[in-house]
Amino acid sequence: MNSDLQDYSHKRLNILTGEWVLVSPHRAKRPWQGQNEAVSNEVRPAHDPNCYLCAGNKRINGETNPNYEDVFVFTNDFAALQTGSKDFTIEDGLLTAQSEHGICKVICFSPDHSKSLAEMDPSEIEKVVIAWQREYNALAKNDFIEYVQIFENKGAVMGCSNPHPHGQIWSQSSLPNEIIKKDENQSEYFNKKNRSLLGDYLDQELSKQERIIFENDAFVVLVPFWAVWPYETMIVPKRHQPNILGLKGHETLLFSEAISVLTKVYDKLFNTSFPYSSGIHQAPTNDKDNSHWHWHMSFYPPLLRSATVKKFMVGYEMFGSPQRDITAEIACEKLKQLI
Amino acid sequence: MNSDLQDYSHKRLNILTGEWVLVSPHRAKRPWQGQNEAVSNEVRPAHDPNCYLCAGNKRINGETNPNYEDVFVFTNDFAALQTGSKDFTIEDGLLTAQSEHGICKVICFSPDHSKSLAEMDPSEIEKVVIAWQREYNALAKNDFIEYVQIFENKGAVMGCSNPHPHGQIWSQSSLPNEIIKKDENQSEYFNKKNRSLLGDYLDQELSKQERIIFENDAFVVLVPFWAVWPYETMIVPKRHQPNILGLKGHETLLFSEAISVLTKVYDKLFNTSFPYSSGIHQAPTNDKDNSHWHWHMSFYPPLLRSATVKKFMVGYEMFGSPQRDITAEIACEKLKQLI
Ligand SMILES: O=P(O)(O)O[C@H]1O[C@H](CO)[C@@H](O)[C@H](O)[C@H]1O
Ligand SMILES: O=P(O)(O)O[C@H]1O[C@H](CO)[C@@H](O)[C@H](O)[C@H]1O
DSSP states (O other): OOTHHHHSOEEEEOTTTOOEEEEOGGGGGOOOOSOOOOOOOOOOOSSOTTOTTSTTOBOTTSOBOOOOSSOEEEEOTTOSSBSSOOOOEEEETTEEEEEOBEEEEEEESOSOTTOOGGGSOHHHHHHHHHHHHHHHHHHHTSTTOOEEEEEEEESGGGTOOOOSSEEEEEEESSOOHHHHHHHHHHHHHHHHHSSOHHHHHHHHHHHHOSSEEEEOSSEEEEOOTTOOSTTOEEEEESSOOSSGGGOOTTHHHHHHHHHHHHHHHHHHHTTSOOOEEEEEEOOOSSSSOOTTOOOEEEEEOOBSSSSSOBOOOOHHHHHSOOEESSOHHHHHHHHHTTO | OOTHHHHSOEEEEOTTTOOEEEEOGGGGGOOOOSOOOOOOOOOOOSSOTTOTTSTTOBOTTSOBOOOOSSOEEEEOTTOSSBSSOOOOEEEETTEEEEEOBEEEEEEESOSOTTOOGGGSOHHHHHHHHHHHHHHHHHHHTSTTOOEEEEEEEESGGGTOOOOSSEEEEEEESSOOHHHHHHHHHHHHHHHHHSSOHHHHHHHHHHHHOSSEEEEOSSEEEEOOTTOOSTTOEEEEESSOOSSGGGOOTTHHHHHHHHHHHHHHHHHHHTTSOOOEEEEEEOOOSSSSOOTTOOOEEEEEOOBOSSSSOBOOOOHHHHHSOOEESSOHHHHHHHHHTTO
């Protein structure tokens, strides 16, 4: 391992977005006198009569949830994106705006209110993966849907307003910022080399073995070289495939195993139900050739030092670049030991 | 005002960064069942013997603060950037890294531990502005400093670890991400039109009067058309000038007045000491021609509904684009009424 990267302040390039992260390895010693997060390790019941996501309960819009047994998907009652609303474009001098249409869904991972992905078996998680595939496929069939974002906000600190295990799917009529960047960088590389950018990166990581947490036949779990969040990780399929519909045979189960191993390790790290936002970046669902895309799932967890002390992405990070204290290599080392 | 922008989901373009924000005006009605922030409206003493920023107290590194009477600047005891450390570049396949050098400073706005900018007079704030100018100028004189980021994290929710009124200045040997984007967009416009992008934008906003909160002879305080944070604002000098050294005569006082009016309005909005990160984006301090730069100060406050309910920039926002519920126009209306 290059020891300069462990000793001196430096920046690292995210090859997917083209943006930099500032790394300050020497800064981890700084004492913390700031805000502590509330930890809630309360034991939840398997069914909560007041939870609008539990089976059989009423939602805010009056509908009653079915008595679902594994995964349950419904359209968000307070969707950020609307369908069928007016189409318009504003190009008024330096003011540019455009209507954006879309469909937002909520996906309950399990009827069991008390569980998180970390407490579900890979075979249960596989039902979530299959629901993600089904939804991606169905949403993509809408002519006006160009991109489908699957994500989960876990924990109150990540803005999650209900502890029932669930994620969301927002699909929309144009490409969001992060996808535009990843599309450009993957496309440029693929056009030049006729190989997947992330595939080549994976080969390099596998040969170095400095940032790999776990692998099975189809997936690698690693801390990317350019990780921003203290314990940021990525699950990458070994085979180049643009979207999750590319999973074959038992690869859905192997993906579920990767999610299971990672979320369990996270919970062990600070002995708490580990908060994060996770998301799957994959090929747009437009008519273009998207074969340069190599899908991946990322986890952005905010905790830095303990169950109560998070990393704040504030002043410098908002106005300059993201900044981290512990290096990707140290983070990987800590996570790997907990498997 | 275009009513489509108040009724339907749409995206707006940030002309400075080239990125989009998703706006969901219809979503403000969504009930909130998530995390509440702690509010601390405790009255603080004018001098706290345990505060490492108060005059005459000892800092963690053993140094004693002078008995300063207005503004006090010192080098950060736990700086994220180092000077004089090794120079290196890593170009190892798809791993790209580069050493980054810099100087980080802390600036105490006042010896009075109990105050914030909102509680200081414009004439007191002017001393902060003059210190910013002095620091920008002195740091720029270092050959290896290419950019100087002045910022403030205010409030525990913004990662501020000490309530003593203070900001920071991080200066570094290359341009951070946000500056690279703003540099490109301002430069492109300036080369084409030989006019300042932000100057032309300002003219348009002044003629529309839909997003202006306040103006004096030299400054405009407005909610930018592309605002991301619920009550995000910008202070823009009317005269085109690349950096804060361009302020002439009583313009430092007029800038201080703008800061004073804005921070007071913020405190009134939810009847709390309003948290935010603020920062000044200005011309790099490298050898290039930076006359396309038009400096400005932005405020990114997280609160959305009340002193305890903030906007979470999480899952969709991290993986897709920033998203907001109330429109820039509604936010401006609310702030303007509080002057
Ligand atoms: O430097 P401070 O106040 O200790 O730290 C705060 O501001 C820094 C600059 O935005 C951030 O990197 C830290 O995460 C935040 O807690
Ligand atoms: O949709 P929810 O869970 O109510 O809301 C949460 O996730 C959304 C998507 O990331 C964010 O826009 C909200 O700020 C956050 O509180």
